Amino acid sequence: MYDHPNTAPPARLVPLNGRDADGPPLFLVHAVGGTVRAYNALAKGLADTYAVTGIEAFGISDGEPVDKLTEIVERYTAAVRAAQPEGPYRLAGWSMGGIVAFEMTRELERQGTEVEFTALMDAPFEDPCPMPDVEAATESPELRTHFAEDVAGTLGLDMPASADADPLGWLATTFGRGQAQYVDLAREDLERRFTVFRAHFHAVEQYRPSGMVDAELWLLFPTDSIIPDHPARWAELTRTRARHAVVEGDHHSFLKPPVVSQVASFLSGSRSQREG
Numbered sequence: 645m646y647d648h649p650n651t652a653p654p655a656r657l658v659p660l661n662g663r664d665a666d667g668p669p670l671f672l673v674h675a676v677g678g679t680v681r682a683y684n685a686l687a688k689g690l691a692d693t694y695a696v697t698g699i700e701a702f703g704i705s706d707g708e709p710v711d712k713l714t715e716i717v718e719r720y721t722a723a724v725r726a727a728q729p730e731g732p733y734r735l736a737g738w739s740m741g742g743i744v745a746f747e748m749t750r751e752l753e754r755q756g757t758e759v760e761f762t763a764l765m766d767a768p769f770e771d772p773c774p775m776p777d778v779e780a781a782t783e784s785p786e787l788r789t790h791f792a793e794d795v796a797g798t799l800g801l802d803m804p805a806s807a808d809a810d811p812l813g814w815l816a817t818t819f820g821r822g823q824a825q826y827v828d829l830a831r832e833d834l835e836r837r838f839t840v841f842r843a844h845f846h847a848v849e850q851y852r853p854s855g856m857v858d859a860e861l862w863l864l865f866p867t868d869s870i871i872p873d874h875p876a877r878w879a880e881l882t883r884t885r886a887r888h889a890v891v892e893g894d895h896h897s898f899l900k901p902p903v904v905s906q907v908a909s910f911l912s913g914s915r916s917q918r919e920g
């Protein structure tokens with residue numbers, strides 16, 4: 645088990661619906677970029693059902709990014725158990741966050757605690773866009789482009805083909821509105837965030853699930869998912885029950901208004917059905 649000193653918390657937990665929350669804890673694991681901003685609208689929609697906490701990656705605001713999935717899982721599991729000493733636990737994650745949430749479920753069950761459900765939101769069963777050479781990919785232009793596309797997609801921006809020459813430069817210019825001092829600050833921030841993205845890319849590049857869970861799996865995928873066959877493959881990894889839902893949109897848009905309300909309804913409704 646990850647043994648962390650008192651001066652180094654195992655993860656950064658971010659309350660996402662604060663005083664508006666009503667209900668048991670739900671932990672949302674960050675996607676490959678490491679931030680939990682993409683969950684803000686979802687957390688608001690879940691305020692009547694869950695007290696939502698995001699798990700943010702090291703390297704975003706402090707600390708060093710972690711590039712080993714086992715260490716990520718151990719850190720985050722320790723953080724969740726510190727915040728909520730007893731189960732049942734409720735976990736969810738979008739994209740890479742689904743992978744981490746699934747492995748956290750395995751770890752929590754290995755420790756003898758109950759996980760009520762684990763929700764996987766457009767989570768890849770295997771990498772849908774692997775690089776041909778993982779080691780070479782760490783500094784490849786393709787990986788930088790992949791990062792920029794992910795950021796742009798999250799923000800609803802269209803990335804032009806011309807940006808491929810310097811994708812982080814294009815993002816910095818966009819964020820800085822062409823003003824040199826702001827562009828420089830944006831570039832510095834993006835370079836730091838790219839190191840987090842790169843570490844997480846390494847962490848999950850060779851991932852394949854290697855075990856099953858007792859928890860229910862709630863599988864939520866958009867109509868334009870780039871991994872349409874993965875829900876059925878995930879469903880085979882629970883010894884109890886898998887619940888499925890498909891909502892409108894693509895990998896990024898389905899967590900934004902107005903479609904995010906369908907996501908919140910699925911997570912809230914599935915809990916009501918389970919209790920009923």
